[in-house]
Amino acid sequence: MPGVGLEADKHTVQGFAMEISVSKQELLRELTATQSVVERKTTIPILSNFLLEADEAEGRLTITATDLDQSIKTSCSAKVKKPGSCTIPARKLYDYIKLLPDGDISIKLQDNHWVQLRSGRSNTKMVGMARANFPQVPEFPSVSSVSLPVATFRNLISKTIFAISNEESRYTLNGALLILKPESLAMVATDGHRLAHIEKQGENLGTVPGGEKKTLIPRKALAELQSLLSNTDAEQVEFADDENQLFFRIGKRVLTSRKLTGQFPNYEAVLPRDNNKFIIIRSEDLSGSIQRVAQFADERSGAIKLRLEQNELRISSSSTESGESEDTIESPYQFDALVVGFNSAYMLDFLKAIGNAGEVRLEFKDAQSAGQMRPEDPSDDYKYRYIIMPMRI
């Protein structure tokens, strides 16, 4: 490669010297956390590699993986005999380390990007690539980060991620919006047909610049965060951003993601205000009924009909091919009768997100207006609402 700068040369020289020893369990744990970022279907060879960097002063091995959209950087303690850096084919390394018995592994960089791994009686050599080819991974900014509680953040993600749009052309909907205020955090996601919104009051996030901070987090990054958050002992996530990147630090692991462009739609305008007809039903019953009835719904639309009458909810469907089906659930209902159609899959998504537990409150205005679903639990700290556009049947 022409025009390789001085810095890259320095790396190669250092890299040549790298020699470390690291415990298998620790290395495997960190590789497991990072390997999901490595894309399997890429024709850019360097992206199927991990970057390993050994720092002598701190006695640490830093592992980086990236797919150019996002990256994870993590580290584990290591006995560093010679500091340096190298890249190793990610999948091969991960699969191989998994098969090794517990104990120490020595990793040594040799000539021509060959890397030698030794553990007990096993001895392996793999060929990596020049460290200079590895894309730059941005550093966590030193200023203006916000600490978010891990448990809350994880809950926010799992309650909204399913509503994110899959349509590539609606790119501003390909993520969830995180809304931070000094005393609350909220997340909202929509695909234009349904919207999931969850808010937690009573948090203390310290100072949020401007009193409110809205950030669109891409779906891929949310999925990665979900697994990082569920595999950590840390209680706080540090979150920061700059013009182009989002940064999340969970313990010693840092996830970065390129920001999505575009403006998230004004979702507040679609939150229903006067849905004053409601019925409360056990989630499990509702989920069971919808699943049964949906078997006979039109395959393409999945449409089911909800009929609310005196103290009962009838759920029905019919299609020309498969027949028709109806389920009745009894529950107090004192308002005017109402018939409204919804996509059954959207309703089931919500019930699944709340774990089919407890009771759920269905709120309506009329057959032409959006319906709202909420978990019926007055003791809950979270304000969770799910809005579905009706279907004409």
Place this chain on the structure above:
Amino acid sequence: MNFTDFLGNQAAVRRLRETLAAGRLPSAMILSGPRGAGKYTLALLLAQAANCLTPITTDGLPDACGVCANCERIVASFALDERFAEAVAAREEMRDVDKKDTRILIQTHPDVMIIPPDPPQLLIKLGQVRTVIARIYRRPAQAARAFYIFTASSFMKEAANSLLKVLEEPPEHATLILLSENPSELLPTIRSRAGVLRLGALPAAEIDALLAARRPELKAIERTLVGRLAEGAVGRALGFDLPEYLAYRQDALIVLHTSLAEPDYSVLFRMTESYRAGAEGAIKTSGMLHALSLLLEDLLLIHSGVPALVRNTDLVKELTRIAHGVTPQWIEAASRGLDQVEAGMRRNLLRSLSLDAFATSLPVR
């Protein structure tokens, strides 16, 4: 390398740099021009100049330093053939399930994506355009402006259609560049969504001077020939493989002789037999057909009384002799026949048989 090293088409290059200097780079453009005119080079130079961390000024216009972190990574893409081969090799090593829906992309800089036609069909496919759409709406990682460069206009139909939306509403931080030898190959709806910048052919004298400086190993007569055959494209002139062309032309002459002089079918069949199936045969066939079309063009030029423009300068005598034996109608019919053979190649007809049929079906003068 920077803009000052770019050869030819100074007016077009200048216009492009001026739009860059004014911060008015279009979000979608078509760079058209003959093969070897420097379309790819120019596109990468533009990506460099727009993203250089330590930009310099040449001729009073912005240019790239070529050595900063951004430039260095973009420069790595100049060796397109090498990067392409690496990408294909990377795909070959994949598991079969992954191989099937993996498409070739080149990205030496995270924000400069190069989309070459995907082998083996050598068409730009839906998967590639989908990746572009997924990536383009993300903020650039290290560049000020992201670039997406399509190196050919041979799109699959679905791929071309799915590009329309993003061409119409590209994010403000990105530029899409479509390189095309023949913009008419692109959908009219694509053409209407992008500005066109044409790289024209260079005058023969300029090419000749350039060849004298850069390829001193060529003899004067060969130099004139290469200069003419390069059709005004710098890259083609500098990389012209004369012996290979002469071999193709020899075969093309056999086809011509078959229909004009006393046909010697054994010679013809021995020749056409060597045009086999497979990728190698495809290259060989298109090279030979191109040589044949240049010969036909020369015949027409001689017929029209402008022998000074003849490309195969070493064959003027023989071509003049042939030209006097044919009518313009014959040349027209032959070139139509040639088009048909080329169309047949795209439909994967048997190469040797198509060539035989073409040679024997040329009307007797």
